[in-house]
Amino acid sequence: MADLANCSRCGAVFVKGIRDLCQNGYLEEEKAFQTVYNFLKERKNRQATMKEIVEATGVEERLITKFIREKRLLISKFPNLAYPCEGCGADITSGKLCRNCQESFKKDLQIQNELDKKLEQIRQKENSKSNTYYTLNKIIIFSGGVIG
Numbered sequence: 001m002a003d004l005a006n007c008s009r010c011g012a013v014f015v016k017g018i019r020d021l022c023q024n025g026y027l028e029e030e031k032a033f034q035t036v037y038n039f040l041k042e043r044k045n046r047q048a049t050m051k052e053i054v055e056a057t058g059v060e061e062r063l064i065t066k067f068i069r070e071k072r073l074l075i076s077k078f079p080n081l082a083y084p085c086e087g088c089g090a091d092i093t094s095g096k097l098c099r100n101c102q103e104s105f106k107k108d109l110q111i112q113n114e115l116d117k118k119l120e121q122i123r124q125k126e127n128s129k130s131n132t133y134y135t136l137n138k139i140i141i142f143s144g145g146v147i148g
């Protein structure tokens with residue numbers, strides 16, 4: 001039996017394939033993409049902002065953002081086209097995160113790295129401690145043997 005899923009666009013039940021949309025939703029999205037694409041193809045529209053594109057094409061910002069994230073719209077060609085940061089929703093023109101989120105992400109990463117380093121140091125200390133015990137034990141056993 002075929003796998004069924006709900007369309008992420010209209011909720012209709014459809015047979016699951018490579019898309020998360022029903023046939024209708026897929027066609028609608030393709031149409032929307034063509035509309036946006038045709039609008040941006042015109043030289044005078046290359047400088048358009050997200051708001052201007054939404055107003056001119058009637059396509060939702062969410063969908064345009066999806067096209068950008070899927071790299072169907074190449075953001076590098078449109079200097080004023082900003083889309084929301086995945087972290088905080090601020091306008092960005094490249095990557096997935098704004099500068100702020102990148103910084104705090106880096107900081108989190110740094111803290112994580114430092115924690116890892118400290119844990120590693122503790123682990124090494126414990127290791128060398130148990131090594132010392134081991135050596136001490138050996139000496140004691142050895143000297144005991146000599147006395148006995």
Ligand SMILES: [Zn+2]
Nearest residue numbers: 007010022025
């Ligand atoms: Zn649908």
Ligand SMILES: [Zn+2]
Nearest residue numbers: 085088098101
């Ligand atoms: Zn952000």
